[in-house]
Amino acid sequence: MSNSMSDEIIKKLELQANVIRQSIIEMLVTAGSGHTAGPLGMADIFTYLYFHELKHDPKNPTWPERDRLVLSNGHICPVFYATMAHAGYFDIKELQTLRKFGTRLQGHPHREYLPMVENSSGPLGSGLSQAVGMALADRIDHGQKNDRFIYALMSDGELDEGNSWEGIMLAGKNQLGNLIAVVDRNNIQIDGYTENIMPLEPLGAKWEAFNWHVIEVPGHDFTALHEAVQTAKSIFNKPSVIIAKTIPGRGVPEFERDYLWHGKPPNKEEANMALKELRTLGGKIKSEHQ
């Protein structure tokens, strides 16, 4: 994988992310509950990983050689489900069953119903440690040879949890170069802005102090994301964290940066407005290369 991406690829990823955002809105309005801000904010990162970077095969979800992606903050699962459906793991129509009785698309992901997800999640602060366990297991089997990578996607708010820092410490101690954490640094959590609820800054310096390689990037810039992941993959003697500065609610200006959109879905009117915004902007979002 080269360190640069063509404008054509970037354009394709941007369009894909836009389609995924539309699916997120459609799912949430049908479900009548769920989280809006985080899923919209993470759509670009999920798109980048599933449509460009991850070693995976939607037709063979349990392919042993696949990269592993652990979603820690399970509440952003609308973006997870929408991305997986668009990537070909299951029918896009199934997205409309989100949170309904009998659905495979539980309010927070459950591995029993959806075996292609690596872990059940929801309670915060435990995903990174599961990824650490996966990376440790690979180290036992393959030593320093990084034939696959373990990605842990997590929120900034869940860094309030002690379990998160226990995982960070252990990964640093064991120099897990096969582990890449991605923090959705959107600055919001349920009760408000992270720096008011429980200040995290200087966040990069904290990870660095725990012996991680730290990369801070704008979270909606595919070129920057790509460079960050390629750098992370090249660091073999330390785990890497990509602190992705995202805009919660990204793509729908009325939802952006407002923590009140953390844990509620749009109503019909708001959803129609959001879908109109997304569809109008579809294909017109400027990347930094244009």
Place this chain on the structure above:
Amino acid sequence: MLNPNAKLNTKVFDTDCEVSPIRKGFGEGLLQAGKLNDQVVGLCADLTESTQMHLFANEFKNRFIEVGVAEQNLATVASGMSAMGKIPFISSYAMFSPGRNWEQIRTTIAYNDRKVIIAGSHAGISVGPDGGTHQAIEDIALMRVMPNMCVISPCDAIEAFKATIATLNWPTPVYIRLAREKTPIITTANTPFAIGKAQILWESSTNPSLGSKASKLEACIVVCGALVHRALLAAKELEGKGVGSIVVNLATIKPFDAETIISCAKKTGAVVTVEEHQIAGGMGSAVAECLAQNCPVPIEFIGVQNKFGQSGTMDELIAHYKMDVPDIIEAVQKVISRKG
């Protein structure tokens, strides 16, 4: 008399009966499990020797992970290792694992269906001098209530050894409860053991020509863990008083061996449960849940009665919390008197 099919230690009633800590059986079992299966890994939270995991750690250095004093991490890292095909054994004191990390065990191990074997050492009040903070007397309840979790409380070091190895072929996550202090060796290498199977250790003879003073079986004592020896002593003494009884070692509390327990309840018409645990939610509760539905008989419960522990020797504490031989005898007499 001791059940001959159980092939128990013939010196079990002797004053010089061999003693060994139950946790040691786990340590030796884990070492053996590591030799039998190269996917076995061990994780510990700064209590490697105390939980006897050092035996495995010294032999398999590259398959041992020291996570530090971080029990939440202990459980969640193990879940991740299981996802990659490893068979993780995690150990700490029961008070901290599953005490502190209960939600992590629930979500990332039980709900997530990742097979991890959780060894909770220093369970019960028999930990002694460390005091109430370190005496896990709620752990059976915590783990029994969790779907997809198997719960085992071995009665001695030999049974702990067998139980630890047996988890290799068990499909679900397992909690193994271990005690710190040396306790009598009851079983032998030849005693049968299977997860999910309760075992009759004692059944009074009702034949006077064999020298028994008991003419009928009047009660069944269901017991697990370190108190099994005391239950046997009580049964023997009761027989001397003309009271015939059965002692069942309910080493696996979940899945529950309803068949054996119902059959013994039918045979005797009265049950006493004995455990080094809170009465609420423990092994006795599991017995009561089963018998209330299937064979309602009077039941008495021996265990800690809604109190925290405190410092003292094992023997002092067992006596203080009324879990000793005279307490078991009294409970048996009481339960018999309650029969209609």
